[in-house]
Amino acid sequence: MYAIGIDIGGTTIKVGLVDGGKIINSNRKPTASTPEEAVANIVLQIDALFEKYNLTVKDIVGIGIGCPGLISSEEGVVCHISTMKWHNFPIVSLLKKTYNTNIKVSNDANVAALGEAMFGAGEKFNNSIMLTLGTGVGGGIIIDNKIYAGAFSKGAELGHMVIRIGGEPCGCGRRGCLETYASATGLTRMTKSAMEQHPESEMWKFVDGDINKVDGRTSFECAKQGDAAANSVVDDFVMYLSEGIMNLANIFRPEAFIIGGGISAQGKYLTDKLTAYCEKYCYGYKNAPKSEIITATLGNDAGIIGAAALVI
């Protein structure tokens, strides 16, 4: 059952031919500056895949699109992408002019969550929440194997949940959002701050004395070597992310939390710490079903596979 998955990002648009949750082939082009140009590029990319595999639109079950920003899935419209200046762009109806098939669009974080839920780490669960830890914290909620994106598909902004009133300023205008602590950006900021307070820390050696080389790996790798300052940063990061996870557990009680993004490469080292913290504090844990905490398995393919999953 072939489907096309499209992963629209800030710098590239990736288009893939997907079969049963596996990418058969994909190609990529730089993201065009106007949405009209982007659609023209997408058509070229789809046609190239069709030609290569001797397919027509009748051979696919549909086209799914994952896109950053505020999306109206019901209307098939990209409402707003702050970084790309796309506004109220009817991407689904425009693509339908070329391809007479089922076409759906959803937010990229939702799409990644659906991909993991159907074909990745969450395959055995019906209810899961994915948190993608990158520049921000992207959230995707899967209820009964479907994306729940909030009313009018304008919710599921899980990174913009304040966990520390009056805390770090967030791009959204509030202070203390989960995203300001539990993103790679937040982890990097906390790491740099700890390094400035601890000139003796091994973290300085890890980045060759250059604080600009600090990233989401620095504290984790040095904590594993026993560095005290690094360990303290990791403990704080685990605490913040766990508090966010428990807030969401008390609301959704998902069978699993799936951690995505670069930090998920820490695997069990990370999830064991998160699980220990949550088991200690989670409301009703003795009486409520437990949520497993696991890492994503699809990696960069989640965008294309998840987009295709919208129509599978």
Place this chain on the structure above:
Amino acid sequence: MYAIGIDIGGTTIKVGLVDGGKIINSNRKPTASTPEEAVANIVLQIDALFEKYNLTVKDIVGIGIGCPGLISSEEGVVCHISTMKWHNFPIVSLLKKTYNTNIKVSNDANVAALGEAMFGAGEKFNNSIMLTLGTGVGGGIIIDNKIYAGAFSKGAELGHMVIRIGGEPCGCGRRGCLETYASATGLTRMTKSAMEQHPESEMWKFVDGDINKVDGRTSFECAKQGDAAANSVVDDFVMYLSEGIMNLANIFRPEAFIIGGGISAQGKYLTDKLTAYCEKYCYGYKNAPKSEIITATLGNDAGIIGAAALVI
């Protein structure tokens, strides 16, 4: 279309005959110490209503039950009520032995939210969230006119969302839950603390110099008279509740938040302040649909009406 609504509380069990969202008649008995005795009492109460109105079980569409604690709606079981020592009690199957009709059970906060959504303040909305501010903060989520109670109906614990890491201790074991600030209990604590710091406050006169008389009304009534300390307490309370509301708005984007419990008697004085705070800070407010903030209208009837709404 008659239905029976049952509102199980810590001290009384209320049973009502409901028609089209209105209570025709109701009666109450003290909550029995064992669940078996409670069911026997419920049967007596239902039979009394049937006799009074010359009805049989065939004249009703079903029986709905609202109950505190952790409920498995799917199985019809009251899993756990800490204050009443009910454990894994199959209330639905027991009542079915006497009444061959549709019988459903749900958590009391969910049931109140459904009542308000179908027959009260939320009647014109399909998606709403009710926050009942009492001893704690009860949460009820309505998605597409149905209760969303989390997977296994074990979620929707909206009061147990940490908004201030390391803040006030909560009965759930964590610190800084919304419930520790935005409940009547939290408001009362903050009011007392402000009074102790401000012996000149008019709040002292309002309670005849007796700090034990402080309740959720004290700060609000004195703030309206221009008392500075009271005003500051109200501002803090509005800030905490608004931060909780915005967290939930960013996840669910409901059309309305419905505020219930004693504090909702403050009406527009409260909701205008909440709305002003949220309009200032809510993520994506310019691009996302706005959530109205309103007060509940069913009052103490929400329990019976909402329970009946489970089967209407």
